[in-house]
Amino acid sequence: MIAGDPCRGLEGDSYAQTFALEAREESLILNMGPQHPSTHGVLRVLLEMDGEYVLRAEPVLGYIHRMHEAMGQNRAYLQFFPNMGRVDYLHALAWNWAWAGAVERLAEIEVPERAEYIRVITTELNRINSHLLWWGAYLLDLGAVTPIMYAFEDREIVMDILQEITGSRLTYAAFRFGGVVADISPGFASRTREFLDRMPGRLEMYRDLVTDNAILRGRLKDVGVIDEMMARRYGATGPVLRGSGIAYDVRRAEPYGVYNRFEFPIPTYSEGDSLARYQVRMDEIETSLAIIRQALDGLPEGHFMLPDAPRGKWKPPAGESYFAVEGARGKIGIYLASDGSEIPYRVKLRSPSFSNLSLFPELAEGTLLSDAVAILGSLDLVIPEIDR
Amino acid sequence: MPELTSRLGLALPQGESGRDAALTIAPEDIRLVAERLLCQDWFLEDICGLDVAEGLAVLYHFAHWSRPGRVVLRVMLPRDNPECPSIEGIYPGAGWHERETRDFFGINFTGAANTMPLLLDESIERPPLLKPEQARISTNQLWPHGEWVGPAKGHALAEELMSICGTGEPGGQTGGETS
Numbered sequence: 001m002i003a004g005d006p007c008r009g010l011e012g013d014s015y016a017q018t019f020a021l022e023a024r025e026e027s028l029i030l031n032m033g034p035q036h037p038s039t040h041g042v043l044r045v046l047l048e049m050d051g052e053y054v055l056r057a058e059p060v061l062g063y064i065h066r067m068h069e070a071m072g073q074n075r076a077y078l079q080f081f082p083n084m085g086r087v088d089y090l091h092a093l094a095w096n097w098a099w100a101g102a103v104e105r106l107a108e109i110e111v112p113e114r115a116e117y118i119r120v121i122t123t124e125l126n127r128i129n130s131h132l133l134w135w136g137a138y139l140l141d142l143g144a145v146t147p148i149m150y151a152f153e154d155r156e157i158v159m160d161i162l163q164e165i166t167g168s169r170l171t172y173a174a175f176r177f178g179g180v181v182a183d184i185s186p187g188f189a190s191r192t193r194e195f196l197d198r199m200p201g202r203l204e205m206y207r208d209l210v211t212d213n214a215i216l217r218g219r220l221k222d223v224g225v226i227d228e229m230m231a232r233r234y235g236a237t238g239p240v241l242r243g244s245g246i247a248y249d250v251r252r253a254e255p256y257g258v259y260n261r262f263e264f265p266i267p268t269y270s271e272g273d274s275l276a277r278y279q280v281r282m283d284e285i286e287t288s289l290a291i292i293r294q295a296l297d298g299l300p301e302g303h304f305m306l307p308d309a310p311r312g313k314w315k316p317p318a319g320e321s322y323f324a325v326e327g328a329r330g331k332i333g334i335y336l337a338s339d340g341s342e343i344p345y346r347v348k349l350r351s352p353s354f355s356n357l358s359l360f361p362e363l364a365e366g367t368l369l370s371d372a373v374a375i376l377g378s379l380d381l382v383i384p385e386i387d388r
Numbered sequence: 389m390p391e392l393t394s395r396l397g398l399a400l401p402q403g404e405s406g407r408d409a410a411l412t413i414a415p416e417d418i419r420l421v422a423e424r425l426l427c428q429d430w431f432l433e434d435i436c437g438l439d440v441a442e443g444l445a446v447l448y449h450f451a452h453w454s455r456p457g458r459v460v461l462r463v464m465l466p467r468d469n470p471e472c473p474s475i476e477g478i479y480p481g482a483g484w485h486e487r488e489t490r491d492f493f494g495i496n497f498t499g500a501a502n503t504m505p506l507l508l509d510e511s512i513e514r515p516p517l518l519k520p521e522q523a524r525i526s527t528n529q530l531w532p533h534g535e536w537v538g539p540a541k542g543h544a545l546a547e548e549l550m551s552i553c554g555t556g557e558p559g560g561q562t563g564g565e566t567s
Binding site: 014015018061062065067069070073231232233234235236246248253254318319320322324331333335337339340345346348350354355358359362387388 | 426429431432433434436438439447449451453454456458460479480481483484492504505506507508510516517525529530531
């Protein structure tokens with residue numbers, strides 16, 4: 001390098017340098033993120049560009065890595081619940097459920113029926129909120145500023161409802177081994193029903209306003225097509241997989257809790273493009289509404305918490321368990337190994353966004369940069385969940 | 389022939405244990421088995437490192453879109469030179485899982501295209517999830533004998549996977565860990 005070279009320092013860190021080694025002549029290496037609005041927080045993507053076209057893409061992770069798995073191994077079982085709300089802040093209750101389920105399966109703790117219903121109702125409300133935020137933020141990525149205002153209006157209602165029985169608005173830690181932290185309050189059920197009645201009209205408006213918009217469809221149709229084989233090779237799950245026509249949903253495939261008591265469709269679209277993934281999520285809001293209604297109608301009397309549930313520093317038996325749930329982004333799995341002490345021996349968190357994002361390099365190849373942004377958003381990434 | 393173990397109660401109702409079959413295989417067989425699993429449409433859920441008294445274990449969790457259950461492959465590696473063939477060429481999604489396992493446990497996945505750290509800084513000295521010696525427990529405690537039986541006779545998939553193991557180089561015949 002020549003002294004006074006204007007390009008000095010622009011060659012980047014070791015990731016960029018390694019990435020540039022394979023670059024073609026006359027291509028441009030573009031660093032997108034970690035502070036870029038469409039990378040949703042702290043994702044960084046290295047891109048090799050030929051004009052407006054992406055030749056190669058490589059996500060660089062770890063900017064919000066907090067080593068949750070190590071944290072799981074230095075605290076009591078119960079103390080790990082707050083971490084779950086921070087792994088995926090948008091669908092915290094699904095992670096709550098995965099952790100509760102892994103420990104309950106290991107220690108053979110039974111969950112009272114009423115608690116299972118409360119879990120379903122709260123987790124599905126949380127799923128709706130996650131999809132609504134995705135919807136607003138995705139459209140923001142694509143240049144539409146208004147929809148997120150509408151989405152937040154609905155989100156506020158759900159947050160108010162959930163706050164009443166969980167005590168928090170976003171990073172919920174509301175489940176316990178053998179139940180949930182609080183029973184449904186009298187106001188909760190009626191407000192939830194009001195929300196259930198409100199949403200279909202809102203969704204119709206969203207359809208008129210956004211989903212049927214020709215510009216939106218033009219930007220999403222045939223963009224980022226994931227076929228079945230690609231989804232399998234990368235372990236894609238959730239709406240990303242269902243947008244490729246595979247009706248795989250953990251709530252059905254590996255039923256947990258009381259999900260097998262409810263009737264609900266698994267929305268799928270076979271196109272595999274960004275629009276298909278968009279439509280799956282919009283349909284899933286309706287699915288969740290239907291599940292919540294059934295759960296409220298069938299809510300049994302009884303305990304919301306197992307009377308002799310483990311509390312405080314408690315020791316489960318030695319052994320291992322694996323528990324999977326369907327999160328808003330796909331299959332959440334927790335592998336737990338216990339040595340019989342008060343502290344978990346090994347906690348492995350399988351996050352759906354991690355696998356869903358791993359197919360991005362293959363998917364982005366040859367697309368326009370603006371389409372790459374549309375693809376990233378259509379994967380519904382939550383970076384803290386990927387980095388854990 | 390590597391020791392293969394499988395859960396006795398393969399026909400148990402779903403949801404009892406979170407898995408259907410757990411097979412301990414030698415590292416040199418992992419690619420063969422992964423290939424066979426891909427042919428049968430299994431997908432990789434995750435790859436999980438585990439530090440135990442016997443060495444370093446790598447657990448591969450596989451699930452299926454239309455078949456219930458979970459297949460767990462366990463590979464035991466020596467602590468002084470933990471090396472395992474990469475299955476990235478078969479399941480490209482495994483690449484990131486392997487890089488993460490390398491970050492956390494220092495396990496070297498041979499044949500992987502990218503060996504840059506995924507989540508941690510390059511300058512970290514000791515992989516953070518390795519346990520101090522006194523804290524390690526034996527696999528006997530983790531996977532109790534009572535729960536497992538010898539060769540997975542009678543389970544079609546387990547038998548099939550077992551039959552392709554140890555057919556490669558002669559080193560594959562030496563057998564794996566007995567859990």
